[in-house]
Amino acid sequence: PYVVTDLCAGCRYTECVSVCPVECFHIDDSMTYIDPTNCIDCGGCVPVCPVGAIKAAHKLPADKLEWIEINRRRAAETPVVTSRLPPLPGADERKAMILR
Template sequence: MTYVVTENCIQCKYTDCVDVCPVDCFVEGPNFLAIDPDECIDCTLCVAECPAEAIFAEDDVPADQQEYIELNARLAKVWPTITSKKDALPEADENNGKTGKRDLLVE
């Protein structure tokens, strides 16, 4: 099983999760992070660190967020790895918890 970044990360992109990942499995896009399922070791450390509560075990991804399982895998093949914490997007706190952000994802 792997972990999956879901919709609430869009336009937030907090990187607290990246800082605790022992295998550098996060990749970074313009306004979203994703997890490379081939690199994730299921350690769970990232889940508690995510201020947006956007990371779920693959088996626990909410029904309305299932597309993010494939999306993380696909983006992991094209986005660069991020290995250290950066500032969140300027509007992160304002966008944390908003729903319906899928169309705002910049791939």
């Protein structure tokens, strides 16, 4: 499956939600999570994330591997999100720092 990493936290642009064909995305106050049991590995969400927060699980660097389990757990604990939401306050400033 694909995995949302900590780069999403505090931005939560949700472009990913609008392209996912199978409604994988769950959401909390901070970020989105991918339900690994639904993800069909299409990769469509990767290029639309403005901060590059989404990676294939097998391409995660060692220091991000914990996000596989975090996505699995948080997706089970949080509601599905099926349409885009406004980004969190400060998301554009945070994105500028990430992409700097």
